[in-house]
Amino acid sequence: MSRVNRATAAQSLSVSLTVGAYGVAFGAASVAAGFTLWQSCLLSLLTFTGASQFAVVGVLGAGGSPISGIATATLLGVRNTLYGLRMAPVLNVKGLRRIFAAHLTIDESTGVALSQEKVGLREMRQGFWLTGFGVFIFWNIFTLAGALGAQAMGDPAAWGLDAAVPAAFLGLLWPRLINKSDRFLAVAACALALAMTPYFLPGVPIISTAFLAVFFGLRARVWK
Amino acid sequence: MEIDMIDPFWLAVIGTSVLAFILKYLGHSVPKSWLSHPRILKINSLIPIALLSALVAVQTFTKDSMLIADQRLAGVGVAVLVLILRAPFPVVVISAAATSAALFHLN
Numbered sequence: 001m002s003r004v005n006r007a008t009a010a011q012s013l014s015v016s017l018t019v020g021a022y023g024v025a026f027g028a029a030s031v032a033a034g035f036t037l038w039q040s041c042l043l044s045l046l047t048f049t050g051a052s053q054f055a056v057v058g059v060l061g062a063g064g065s066p067i068s069g070i071a072t073a074t075l076l077g078v079r080n081t082l083y084g085l086r087m088a089p090v091l092n093v094k095g096l097r098r099i100f101a102a103h104l105t106i107d108e109s110t111g112v113a114l115s116q117e118k119v120g121l122r123e124m125r126q127g128f129w130l131t132g133f134g135v136f137i138f139w140n141i142f143t144l145a146g147a148l149g150a151q152a153m154g155d156p157a158a159w160g161l162d163a164a165v166p167a168a169f170l171g172l173l174w175p176r177l178i179n180k181s182d183r184f185l186a187v188a189a190c191a192l193a194l195a196m197t198p199y200f201l202p203g204v205p206i207i208s209t210a211f212l213a214v215f216f217g218l219r220a221r222v223w224k
Numbered sequence: 225m226e227i228d229m230i231d232p233f234w235l236a237v238i239g240t241s242v243l244a245f246i247l248k249y250l251g252h253s254v255p256k257s258w259l260s261h262p263r264i265l266k267i268n269s270l271i272p273i274a275l276l277s278a279l280v281a282v283q284t285f286t287k288d289s290m291l292i293a294d295q296r297l298a299g300v301g302v303a304v305l306v307l308i309l310r311a312p313f314p315v316v317v318i319s320a321a322a323t324s325a326a327l328f329h330l331n
Contacts, residue, residue, distance in 0.1 A: 007313075010312070010313065010314060011313045014313055014314045014317050015317075018317055018321075034233060035233050035236075035237070036233070039233055039234065039237050042237050042241070043237055043240065043241070046237075046241035046244075046245070047237075047240050047241045047244045048244070049244050049248075052240060052244055053240070056236050056240045060232065060233065060236055065232070066232040066233070066235040066236040066239065067235075067239075069236045069240070070235075070236060070239035070240050070243065073240045073243070073244070074240070074243045074244070074247065077243065077244045077247045077248070078247060079275050080244070080247050080248045080251065081247045081248065081250045081251040082251060082271050082272070082275060083251060083272055083275070084248055084249070084250065084251015084252040084253075084254075085251045085254055085259065085268055085271070086251075086268050086269065086271060086272050087251070087252070088251065088252045088253075088254065088256075088259075089256060089259060098249075098252055099249070101252060102245065102248040102249040102251070102252045103245060103248060105248045105251065105252070107276065107279060110272050110276070111272075111276055114272055114273070114276070157295070157324070157325075157328050158325060158328055158329070159321065159325055160295075160299060160320065160321030160322060160323065160324035160325030160326075160328070161321060162283075162295075162296050162299075162324060163284075163295065163296040163298070163299025163300055163303075163320045163321060163323065163324030164299070164317050164318075164320050164321035164324070165283055166279070166280045166283035166284045166296065166300050166303075166320075167299060167300050167302075167303035167316055167317055167319075167320030167321070168313075168316070168317045168320075169276055169279055169280045169283070170280050170300060170303055170304070170307070170316075171303065171307060171313050171316040171317065172276070173273065173276055173277060173280070174307050176273055182270070182273055185270060185273060185274055185277070186273060186274070186277035187277075188274075189273075189274040189275070189277040189278040189281070190277050190278060190280065190281035191281075192278070193278035193279075193281050193282050194281050194282070194285055194286070194291060197282060197286050197289055197290075197291060198289055198290060198291065202289065205278065205282065206275055206278045206279055206282060207275070209274040209275055209277070209278040210271050210274060210275065212274050213267060213270035213271040213273065213274040213275075214267050214270075214271075216270055216274075217263065217266045217267030217268075217269075217270050218263065218267070220266050220270075
Protein backbone atom coordinates (compact mmCIF):
# COMPACT_ATOMS: atom_id res chain seq x y z
CA MET A 1 0.00 0.00 0.00
CA SER A 2 1.44 3.32 -1.06
CA ARG A 3 1.31 6.49 1.02
CA VAL A 4 -1.51 6.35 3.55
CA ASN A 5 -3.81 9.34 3.74
CA ARG A 6 -3.47 10.77 7.25
CA ALA A 7 -7.13 11.71 7.72
CA THR A 8 -8.22 8.28 6.50
CA ALA A 9 -5.87 6.60 8.95
CA ALA A 10 -7.09 8.77 11.85
CA GLN A 11 -10.68 7.91 11.03
CA SER A 12 -9.90 4.20 10.77
CA LEU A 13 -8.12 4.24 14.11
CA SER A 14 -10.93 6.14 15.88
CA VAL A 15 -13.53 3.70 14.58
CA SER A 16 -11.41 0.66 15.36
CA LEU A 17 -10.79 1.71 18.95
CA THR A 18 -14.36 2.78 19.67
CA VAL A 19 -16.00 -0.30 18.22
CA GLY A 20 -13.20 -2.60 19.34
CA ALA A 21 -13.66 -1.53 22.96
CA TYR A 22 -17.24 -2.73 22.72
CA GLY A 23 -15.72 -6.21 22.43
CA VAL A 24 -15.39 -6.19 26.22
CA ALA A 25 -19.18 -6.16 26.48
CA PHE A 26 -19.40 -8.99 23.97
CA GLY A 27 -16.82 -11.14 25.76
CA ALA A 28 -18.56 -10.62 29.09
CA ALA A 29 -22.05 -11.28 27.64
CA SER A 30 -20.84 -14.40 25.85
CA VAL A 31 -19.31 -15.99 28.96
CA ALA A 32 -22.35 -15.01 31.04
CA ALA A 33 -24.57 -16.74 28.44
CA GLY A 34 -22.70 -20.00 28.94
CA PHE A 35 -20.14 -19.96 26.13
CA THR A 36 -16.61 -20.91 27.15
CA LEU A 37 -13.71 -18.47 26.87
CA TRP A 38 -12.46 -20.31 23.78
CA GLN A 39 -15.91 -20.34 22.14
CA SER A 40 -16.35 -16.62 22.84
CA CYS A 41 -13.00 -15.82 21.22
CA LEU A 42 -13.81 -18.04 18.23
CA LEU A 43 -17.08 -16.17 17.70
CA SER A 44 -15.18 -12.89 17.47
CA LEU A 45 -12.45 -14.36 15.25
CA LEU A 46 -14.68 -16.33 12.89
CA THR A 47 -18.12 -14.73 12.91
CA PHE A 48 -16.64 -11.24 13.20
CA THR A 49 -19.80 -9.21 12.86
CA GLY A 50 -20.86 -7.70 16.17
CA ALA A 51 -24.63 -7.59 15.84
CA SER A 52 -24.82 -11.27 14.88
CA GLN A 53 -22.51 -12.23 17.73
CA PHE A 54 -24.58 -10.38 20.34
CA ALA A 55 -27.72 -11.97 18.87
CA VAL A 56 -26.59 -15.59 19.04
CA VAL A 57 -25.22 -15.13 22.54
CA GLY A 58 -28.47 -13.45 23.62
CA VAL A 59 -30.66 -16.25 22.29
CA LEU A 60 -28.65 -19.06 23.88
CA GLY A 61 -28.26 -17.12 27.11
CA ALA A 62 -32.04 -16.80 27.33
CA GLY A 63 -32.38 -20.58 26.92
CA GLY A 64 -33.16 -20.53 23.20
CA SER A 65 -32.12 -23.30 20.81
CA PRO A 66 -28.90 -23.07 18.82
CA ILE A 67 -30.92 -23.16 15.58
CA SER A 68 -32.93 -20.09 16.52
CA GLY A 69 -29.73 -18.40 17.68
CA ILE A 70 -28.06 -19.12 14.34
CA ALA A 71 -31.17 -17.93 12.45
CA THR A 72 -31.34 -14.62 14.34
CA ALA A 73 -27.62 -14.02 13.90
CA THR A 74 -27.79 -14.86 10.20
CA LEU A 75 -30.64 -12.41 9.59
CA LEU A 76 -28.44 -9.68 11.04
CA GLY A 77 -25.57 -10.74 8.78
CA VAL A 78 -27.52 -10.25 5.55
CA ARG A 79 -26.53 -6.60 5.37
CA ASN A 80 -22.89 -7.63 4.98
CA THR A 81 -23.85 -9.21 1.63
CA LEU A 82 -25.13 -5.83 0.48
CA TYR A 83 -21.95 -4.13 1.70
CA GLY A 84 -19.95 -6.70 -0.27
CA LEU A 85 -21.80 -5.75 -3.45
CA ARG A 86 -20.64 -2.17 -2.97
CA MET A 87 -17.10 -2.95 -1.82
CA ALA A 88 -16.19 -5.62 -4.41
CA PRO A 89 -15.79 -3.19 -7.34
CA VAL A 90 -13.88 -0.76 -5.10
CA LEU A 91 -11.40 -3.35 -3.81
CA ASN A 92 -11.20 -5.40 -7.00
CA VAL A 93 -9.43 -8.42 -5.46
CA LYS A 94 -9.36 -12.14 -6.19
CA GLY A 95 -8.45 -15.41 -4.50
CA LEU A 96 -7.09 -15.27 -0.96
CA ARG A 97 -7.38 -11.48 -0.82
CA ARG A 98 -11.05 -11.74 -1.68
CA ILE A 99 -11.51 -14.16 1.22
CA PHE A 100 -9.89 -11.64 3.60
CA ALA A 101 -11.91 -8.79 2.08
CA ALA A 102 -15.14 -10.74 2.57
CA HIS A 103 -14.30 -11.57 6.18
CA LEU A 104 -13.56 -7.90 6.93
CA THR A 105 -16.76 -6.65 5.23
CA ILE A 106 -18.72 -5.17 8.12
CA ASP A 107 -20.55 -1.92 8.99
CA GLU A 108 -17.32 -0.20 10.06
CA SER A 109 -15.02 -1.01 7.12
CA THR A 110 -17.80 -0.16 4.64
CA GLY A 111 -18.63 3.03 6.52
CA VAL A 112 -15.06 4.35 6.49
CA ALA A 113 -14.65 3.42 2.81
CA LEU A 114 -17.84 5.32 1.95
CA SER A 115 -16.74 8.37 3.92
CA GLN A 116 -13.70 8.55 1.59
CA GLU A 117 -15.81 8.37 -1.57
CA LYS A 118 -15.34 12.09 -2.30
CA VAL A 119 -11.58 11.87 -1.64
CA GLY A 120 -10.72 9.05 -4.02
CA LEU A 121 -10.71 5.35 -4.81
CA ARG A 122 -7.28 4.83 -3.21
CA GLU A 123 -8.50 6.35 0.07
CA MET A 124 -11.66 4.22 -0.05
CA ARG A 125 -9.50 1.10 -0.29
CA GLN A 126 -7.19 2.25 2.47
CA GLY A 127 -10.16 3.09 4.68
CA PHE A 128 -11.66 -0.34 4.12
CA TRP A 129 -8.51 -2.34 4.86
CA LEU A 130 -7.24 -0.21 7.74
CA THR A 131 -10.63 -0.24 9.46
CA GLY A 132 -11.27 -3.91 8.72
CA PHE A 133 -7.94 -5.00 10.20
CA GLY A 134 -8.11 -2.39 12.97
CA VAL A 135 -11.53 -3.48 14.19
CA PHE A 136 -10.48 -7.13 13.82
CA ILE A 137 -7.46 -6.65 16.08
CA PHE A 138 -9.16 -4.54 18.76
CA TRP A 139 -12.46 -6.46 18.71
CA ASN A 140 -10.63 -9.72 19.36
CA ILE A 141 -8.30 -8.36 22.04
CA PHE A 142 -11.22 -6.76 23.87
CA THR A 143 -13.38 -9.87 23.51
CA LEU A 144 -10.66 -11.86 25.25
CA ALA A 145 -10.43 -9.21 27.99
CA GLY A 146 -14.21 -9.23 28.49
CA ALA A 147 -14.37 -13.03 28.51
CA LEU A 148 -11.56 -13.17 31.06
CA GLY A 149 -13.78 -11.02 33.27
CA ALA A 150 -12.63 -7.46 32.75
CA GLN A 151 -15.32 -6.31 35.17
CA ALA A 152 -13.26 -3.18 35.85
CA MET A 153 -14.37 -1.93 32.45
CA GLY A 154 -17.99 -2.44 33.48
CA ASP A 155 -21.00 -1.36 31.43
CA PRO A 156 -20.06 0.17 28.03
CA ALA A 157 -22.71 2.83 28.72
CA ALA A 158 -20.61 4.09 31.65
CA TRP A 159 -17.91 5.03 29.13
CA GLY A 160 -20.37 6.51 26.65
CA LEU A 161 -19.55 3.80 24.13
CA ASP A 162 -23.27 3.24 23.48
CA ALA A 163 -23.45 6.76 22.02
CA ALA A 164 -19.93 6.84 20.57
CA VAL A 165 -20.67 3.99 18.14
CA PRO A 166 -23.74 5.56 16.45
CA ALA A 167 -21.98 8.96 16.55
CA ALA A 168 -19.04 7.41 14.69
CA PHE A 169 -21.31 5.99 11.98
CA LEU A 170 -23.04 9.35 11.69
CA GLY A 171 -19.67 11.04 11.30
CA LEU A 172 -18.79 8.58 8.51
CA LEU A 173 -22.05 9.24 6.70
CA TRP A 174 -21.89 13.01 7.12
CA PRO A 175 -19.72 13.83 4.07
CA ARG A 176 -22.13 11.81 1.93
CA LEU A 177 -25.13 13.80 3.08
CA ILE A 178 -24.36 17.08 1.30
CA ASN A 179 -26.59 16.06 -1.57
CA LYS A 180 -30.25 16.83 -0.90
CA SER A 181 -31.66 13.54 -2.18
CA ASP A 182 -29.06 11.47 -0.27
CA ARG A 183 -29.99 13.36 2.87
CA PHE A 184 -33.65 12.66 2.25
CA LEU A 185 -32.83 8.97 1.77
CA ALA A 186 -30.94 8.90 5.08
CA VAL A 187 -33.85 10.46 6.97
CA ALA A 188 -36.36 8.12 5.32
CA ALA A 189 -34.18 5.11 6.19
CA CYS A 190 -34.03 6.19 9.85
CA ALA A 191 -37.81 6.63 9.96
CA LEU A 192 -38.55 3.30 8.29
CA ALA A 193 -36.15 1.31 10.48
CA LEU A 194 -37.51 2.87 13.67
CA ALA A 195 -41.13 2.36 12.64
CA MET A 196 -40.43 -1.32 11.90
CA THR A 197 -38.32 -2.06 14.98
CA PRO A 198 -41.15 -2.92 17.44
CA TYR A 199 -42.85 -5.30 14.99
CA PHE A 200 -40.09 -7.17 13.15
CA LEU A 201 -37.24 -9.51 14.01
CA PRO A 202 -33.91 -7.78 14.70
CA GLY A 203 -32.06 -7.21 11.43
CA VAL A 204 -35.16 -6.93 9.27
CA PRO A 205 -35.77 -3.19 9.81
CA ILE A 206 -32.25 -2.26 8.69
CA ILE A 207 -32.15 -4.56 5.64
CA SER A 208 -35.58 -3.29 4.58
CA THR A 209 -34.17 0.17 4.02
CA ALA A 210 -32.32 -1.28 0.99
CA PHE A 211 -35.70 -1.10 -0.78
CA LEU A 212 -35.74 2.64 -0.13
CA ALA A 213 -32.32 2.85 -1.77
CA VAL A 214 -33.67 0.99 -4.80
CA PHE A 215 -36.61 3.37 -4.99
CA PHE A 216 -34.40 6.44 -4.72
CA GLY A 217 -31.95 4.97 -7.21
CA LEU A 218 -34.68 4.46 -9.79
CA ARG A 219 -35.93 8.02 -9.33
CA ALA A 220 -32.45 9.54 -9.50
CA ARG A 221 -32.10 8.35 -13.09
CA VAL A 222 -35.32 10.11 -14.05
CA TRP A 223 -34.05 13.44 -12.68
CA LYS A 224 -30.76 13.27 -14.60
CA MET B 225 -24.67 -37.85 13.98
CA GLU B 226 -27.85 -36.74 15.69
CA ILE B 227 -28.31 -33.08 16.33
CA ASP B 228 -28.67 -33.39 20.11
CA MET B 229 -25.31 -35.18 20.23
CA ILE B 230 -23.61 -31.90 19.33
CA ASP B 231 -23.03 -29.44 22.13
CA PRO B 232 -25.52 -26.58 21.50
CA PHE B 233 -22.86 -23.93 22.12
CA TRP B 234 -20.44 -25.42 19.62
CA LEU B 235 -23.25 -25.78 17.09
CA ALA B 236 -24.08 -22.09 17.58
CA VAL B 237 -20.44 -21.00 17.19
CA ILE B 238 -19.84 -23.05 14.05
CA GLY B 239 -23.23 -22.44 12.44
CA THR B 240 -23.16 -18.68 13.02
CA SER B 241 -19.59 -18.35 11.77
CA VAL B 242 -20.06 -20.42 8.62
CA LEU B 243 -23.26 -18.63 7.61
CA ALA B 244 -21.82 -15.19 8.43
CA PHE B 245 -18.87 -15.87 6.12
CA ILE B 246 -21.06 -17.25 3.32
CA LEU B 247 -23.21 -14.09 3.45
CA LYS B 248 -20.13 -11.85 3.35
CA TYR B 249 -18.51 -13.80 0.51
CA LEU B 250 -21.70 -13.84 -1.53
CA GLY B 251 -21.63 -10.06 -1.94
CA HIS B 252 -18.06 -10.20 -3.23
CA SER B 253 -18.85 -12.99 -5.69
CA VAL B 254 -21.46 -11.29 -7.84
CA PRO B 255 -20.04 -10.95 -11.39
CA LYS B 256 -18.88 -7.41 -12.19
CA SER B 257 -20.98 -7.29 -15.34
CA TRP B 258 -24.17 -7.56 -13.27
CA LEU B 259 -23.28 -4.38 -11.45
CA SER B 260 -22.09 -2.27 -14.39
CA HIS B 261 -25.45 -0.89 -15.54
CA PRO B 262 -25.64 2.82 -14.55
CA ARG B 263 -28.96 2.37 -12.78
CA ILE B 264 -27.64 -0.59 -10.79
CA LEU B 265 -24.46 1.39 -10.00
CA LYS B 266 -26.56 4.22 -8.62
CA ILE B 267 -28.69 1.87 -6.50
CA ASN B 268 -25.58 0.03 -5.31
CA SER B 269 -24.05 3.30 -4.13
CA LEU B 270 -27.22 4.27 -2.26
CA ILE B 271 -27.81 0.97 -0.42
CA PRO B 272 -25.00 1.36 2.17
CA ILE B 273 -26.14 4.94 2.82
CA ALA B 274 -29.63 3.70 3.65
CA LEU B 275 -28.35 0.79 5.76
CA LEU B 276 -25.84 2.84 7.76
CA SER B 277 -28.39 5.62 8.35
CA ALA B 278 -30.84 3.03 9.64
CA LEU B 279 -28.08 1.58 11.81
CA VAL B 280 -27.44 4.98 13.42
CA ALA B 281 -31.17 5.34 14.17
CA VAL B 282 -31.49 1.83 15.60
CA GLN B 283 -28.37 2.19 17.75
CA THR B 284 -29.52 5.57 19.05
CA PHE B 285 -33.23 5.06 19.65
CA THR B 286 -33.88 1.37 20.35
CA LYS B 287 -33.27 -1.14 23.07
CA ASP B 288 -34.54 -4.73 22.93
CA SER B 289 -36.85 -3.90 19.99
CA MET B 290 -38.41 -0.96 21.82
CA LEU B 291 -38.10 2.72 20.99
CA ILE B 292 -36.59 4.80 23.78
CA ALA B 293 -34.84 8.12 24.23
CA ASP B 294 -31.98 7.97 26.74
CA GLN B 295 -28.45 9.31 27.22
CA ARG B 296 -27.43 7.95 23.81
CA LEU B 297 -29.73 10.46 22.12
CA ALA B 298 -28.03 13.34 23.93
CA GLY B 299 -24.63 11.98 22.90
CA VAL B 300 -25.59 11.66 19.25
CA GLY B 301 -27.26 15.10 19.41
CA VAL B 302 -23.96 16.62 20.50
CA ALA B 303 -22.25 14.71 17.67
CA VAL B 304 -24.61 16.39 15.19
CA LEU B 305 -23.74 19.81 16.62
CA VAL B 306 -19.99 19.30 16.40
CA LEU B 307 -20.38 17.86 12.88
CA ILE B 308 -22.17 21.05 11.84
CA LEU B 309 -19.24 22.97 13.35
CA ARG B 310 -16.93 20.84 11.13
CA ALA B 311 -15.06 19.26 14.01
CA PRO B 312 -12.55 16.50 13.14
CA PHE B 313 -13.83 12.93 13.34
CA PRO B 314 -12.22 11.88 16.68
CA VAL B 315 -13.77 14.97 18.33
CA VAL B 316 -17.21 13.86 17.11
CA VAL B 317 -16.80 10.43 18.68
CA ILE B 318 -15.27 11.65 21.94
CA SER B 319 -17.83 14.43 22.52
CA ALA B 320 -20.68 11.95 22.01
CA ALA B 321 -19.09 9.51 24.44
CA ALA B 322 -18.42 12.19 27.06
CA THR B 323 -21.99 13.54 26.91
CA SER B 324 -23.58 10.12 27.12
CA ALA B 325 -21.29 8.96 29.92
CA ALA B 326 -21.91 12.13 31.94
CA LEU B 327 -25.68 11.66 31.75
CA PHE B 328 -25.31 7.95 32.55
CA HIS B 329 -23.48 8.77 35.77
CA LEU B 330 -25.92 11.52 36.75
CA ASN B 331 -28.79 9.03 36.67
